[in-house]
Every structure is written in structure tokens, then in C-alpha cells.
Amino acid sequence: MDEVDVPSYFLCPISQEIMRDPVTVSSGITYDRESIERWISSSKNTSTCPVTRQPLSSDTDLIPNHSLRRLIQAWCTLNASKGIERIPTPKLPVDKAQIIKLLNEGNALQHQMRCLQSLRSIANENERNRRCLESAGAVEFLATIVANEDSSSSNDEEALYILYRLQISEAGLKKLIIRRSNGEDFIETLMRVLQHGTYPSRAYAALLLKSMFEVCDPIYLMALRVEHFAQIVNVLRDQISKQASKASLQIMVEICHWTRNRIKAVEAGAVSVLIEILLETTTEKRDSEMVLVVLDQLCGCAEGRAELLGHGAGIAVVSKKILRVSHLATERGVRILSSISRFYPTSFVLQEMLQVGVVSKLCLVLQVDCSLITKEKAKEMLKLHSRVWKNSSCIPVHLLSSYPSS
Structure with missing residues (x-):
């Protein structure tokens, strides 16, 4: 131009x-x-x-x-x-009265899909329309459709997409959290969608749950059940979409602060699924970081450490990510291996760490640009197990000079 x-x-x-x-x-x-x-x-x-x-x-x-x-x-x-493009004449902005009329028409089942399609079009137009939809009661209307177990899968998908697209305000999300229908709150409704819904519905449900958990009362989050964790883990296992997987990882980071939740996540099979994600060569940097953050959290309990150790590739894949992804990934990887070596200092575990290159990686960590805390953690591990590791032929000669003295 x-x-x-x-x-x-x-x-x-x-x-x-x-x-x-x-x-x-x-x-x-x-x-x-x-x-x-x-x-x-x-x-x-x-x-x-x-x-x-x-x-x-x-x-x-x-x-x-x-x-x-x-x-x-x-x-x-x-x-x-x-090269100047002509600016089209803008549409008249939608107002609250129009939306309320549309929602009232949508209460009739035969007009519901047409109403949902109109709401989608309005929501996709601009931010103003999305705020207008929320203030006119569209969130409650859409949540009612999702909560209705007799609703068709296509209506559910459309309603969940619009709820996600609305980018609901914090106040609106909090109101949605306490909303009850048929004896269940809306988070329970979304968990049901994760279990029985179509792939698109499950993806939008995961994205909505992420937003809701960010503003949720910690007491509610600590009361989540194992089956809730299982549904979130299943979204990761099924690889529904990149967005849904990322949202599920962010949910896991958010809700695994508490020890009781870590145990539930482990019982739901989170550790093996997270390791499988790390094993994929296409895993993005940010996803690898979040996986390692969650694994570090889960290794804060005995059950999590046992599951990681019991997975044939657990130690090896964590070691592989050190110094290959980011400073955050390296920090979390070293923390995970430190937990394993501290609580399971058996000959079998220490020898496996030697064979898969953990000890060489720790020596390398001492030589490169890493945080002081990470270096200290690596040095502590090397010193603690120097009797088994220091004279091993598995450590390259050029790295032996960095092995700390006892």
C-alpha cells in the first residue's frame, strides 16, 4: 500500500x-x-x-x-x-431489549436453535455486544440449556460455545458457580458434559471450567472429588483440542496447590497421562512447562512420587526436558528428580538415574546459566549420592570436573 x-x-x-x-x-x-x-x-x-x-x-x-x-x-x-479499503456502514448496535425479546423466543423449544444461532452472531460481532448479552440475562438462558439433560447435543454445543465466547465477567462467573439446576451446581453440569458430551462440548466445558476455577472459592476447589479430576485428566488423555488441553493443564496447576487434591489427581491417573504428554515430540514449550509444574506438585505427595517412579519412562523424560525447554522447566525438572532421589535412594533408582543421564544433566546444570536455587538443588543431589555416582563410567569425562566434592 x-x-x-x-x-x-x-x-x-x-x-x-x-x-x-x-x-x-x-x-x-x-x-x-x-x-x-x-x-x-x-x-x-x-x-x-x-x-x-x-x-x-x-x-x-x-x-x-x-x-x-x-x-x-x-x-x-x-x-x-x-490500497485503502472502504469502511463498511456499521450495523445498528444491538440493545438489551432486542436481546431479551430474542431470549424469550428461545424459551420455545422449536425456536431454540435459531435463537442460539442469532446469539452466536451477536456475540461474535464485538465486545459491546458480549457485555450487552451478559447484562440481558443470556448467561442464565444458556446455562439452563446446558443443564437440561434432555437438550440436544447440537444445542448444548452451541450454548457452550456462546458461553465461552462471551468472556463472562468475574461477577458473572461467580454467579454461574453458585447457580443450581436439577440439584446440581453449574460446575457439576460442566463435569457431566466432560464425561458424556461431544468433543466440541467437552472442549468448551474445559475452557469454561478454567475461567470459573480462577475465581472459585478455595474451599470449593479443595472439595473436588476424584471423579472430577478423572474428567479433567480424560480431556488431556483424549487430546480433544490444543485449547482444551492447555485449559486442562492450567486447571491442574490451579487445583493441585493442596495436598489432598494432589492425591486425588494421582488416583485419577494424572501422572501417567502427564508423562505421555512429555513423551510427545510435538508438545509445545508452554505445555511442557505446565506439565512439569503439575508433576512437581504431584511429587509433593508419596502417591505421586510412586506413580512417577512406576512409569517406565518417568525419570528419563523428566531428565530429558532439563536444559531443553526453559529455565522454568529446568527448575521443575530438577525439583522432581530431587524428590525421587531423596525419598527413593535405593540402588535400583540411583542406577536408573545414572543410566538415563540424570547425573550427567545435573553436572551440566552446575556449568550453565541456571537459577541459584536450581544449581543448589542439583549440587545437593550430587553430593548426597556421590558414593554411588561419582566414579561411574556413565558420566562423561568432561563433566566429572564439575562434580561437587563431598
Whole structure:
């Protein structure tokens, strides 16, 4: 695209981009609708106009500036040969009354799918529409559909997608957490979806659970049952989608702070599934980090350590990730191996660590750029088991010089 001088009054004062839907606020300043709505909805900016600093309320009228929009469109047309695309005439913004009418129509089963498709279209349009949907009661409407065990799988998928797409506010998520239908809260409903739903429904349920657990009362999280952990682990095992797997890993990081939850996760088969993820060559850096964080948490209990040790590739794959992924992965990997060697200092375990290269890796950790805590942890392990490890032929000669003295 050729260089084009854009008239300054075509630019939004907030984003400094050409306005697609110019609107004027009570202070007389014109902004792009999306930018000023984002400004107003931000809790720290609700009180003032960005330019004049005059008071603005969150429900201030945004008056479309049709004259300016037509000027911008005409200018775009005149400069089309220079690569400027014409800005389309914006749709009239949806209002709360329209949404409430749509939700009422959706209460009739024969109109439900059509209603859901309309809600999807509205939600996908912009942030303003999503906030309007939430304030009009769409979250409650959609949650009711998901909670209804007689609802069709296609309706469930659509409702769950829209709930995820809404990016529900913290207050809305907390309200959803305590919502009850047919004797179960909405987290129980989502757990049921994880167990029996279609792959798309399970993926959206996992994404919603991640958001809900982030604002959930710790007492609730500590009361989760083994079967809840099993459903989250199954999402990881089934590899439903990258997003769902990432969300499930983030959930595991969030809920495995407490020892009682670590034991439940182990009982649900988490350790073997996490190791299998590490064994995959396509595992992304961030996913590897989260897997190692969770494994480190699970190795904080005896059951977790026993499961990792019982997996034929457990020690080897953790060792392999050290110094290959990131500083965080190295730190967590060393911590995991430290837990294993401290609680299981048997000849069999120590020899396995030698054979799969753990000891060589620890010597290398002392030579490279790692955190002081990680180096100290590695040095402590090497010193503790020096009688078995130090004179082994498994350690390359060039690394023996870094082996700490007892």
C-alpha cells in the first residue's frame, strides 16, 4: 500500500486508527465506537472523557456521527487505488431489549436453535455486544440449556460455545458457580458434559471450567472429588483440542496447590497421562512447562512420587526436558528428580538415574546459566549420592570436573 496522509480528524483519539464507526460522547468529542466502549467499560476509566477529562458515565449515550462516517467512507473510495479499503456502514448496535425479546423466543423449544444461532452472531460481532448479552440475562438462558439433560447435543454445543465466547465477567462467573439446576451446581453440569458430551462440548466445558476455577472459592476447589479430576485428566488423555488441553493443564496447576487434591489427581491417573504428554515430540514449550509444574506438585505427595517412579519412562523424560525447554522447566525438572532421589535412594533408582543421564544433566546444570536455587538443588543431589555416582563410567569425562566434592 502506498503512503497516504490520513486526515487527523479521521483518527480515533484513543487508538489513533481510522474510525470505522464514529460516535460522539456527551463531551462533544468523537471516538471510534469500539475504542470508547472499551474505555468506558474499563473500571479505571469510567469517570472521564479521554480528551477533555469531563465526567462520563458507563451508560453514556454514544451518538453516531453519520456525517463524519460518510466523509471517511468517501475518502477511502477516493484512495482505493492506493490500497485503502472502504469502511463498511456499521450495523445498528444491538440493545438489551432486542436481546431479551430474542431470549424469550428461545424459551420455545422449536425456536431454540435459531435463537442460539442469532446469539452466536451477536456475540461474535464485538465486545459491546458480549457485555450487552451478559447484562440481558443470556448467561442464565444458556446455562439452563446446558443443564437440561434432555437438550440436544447440537444445542448444548452451541450454548457452550456462546458461553465461552462471551468472556463472562468475574461477577458473572461467580454467579454461574453458585447457580443450581436439577440439584446440581453449574460446575457439576460442566463435569457431566466432560464425561458424556461431544468433543466440541467437552472442549468448551474445559475452557469454561478454567475461567470459573480462577475465581472459585478455595474451599470449593479443595472439595473436588476424584471423579472430577478423572474428567479433567480424560480431556488431556483424549487430546480433544490444543485449547482444551492447555485449559486442562492450567486447571491442574490451579487445583493441585493442596495436598489432598494432589492425591486425588494421582488416583485419577494424572501422572501417567502427564508423562505421555512429555513423551510427545510435538508438545509445545508452554505445555511442557505446565506439565512439569503439575508433576512437581504431584511429587509433593508419596502417591505421586510412586506413580512417577512406576512409569517406565518417568525419570528419563523428566531428565530429558532439563536444559531443553526453559529455565522454568529446568527448575521443575530438577525439583522432581530431587524428590525421587531423596525419598527413593535405593540402588535400583540411583542406577536408573545414572543410566538415563540424570547425573550427567545435573553436572551440566552446575556449568550453565541456571537459577541459584536450581544449581543448589542439583549440587545437593550430587553430593548426597556421590558414593554411588561419582566414579561411574556413565558420566562423561568432561563433566566429572564439575562434580561437587563431598
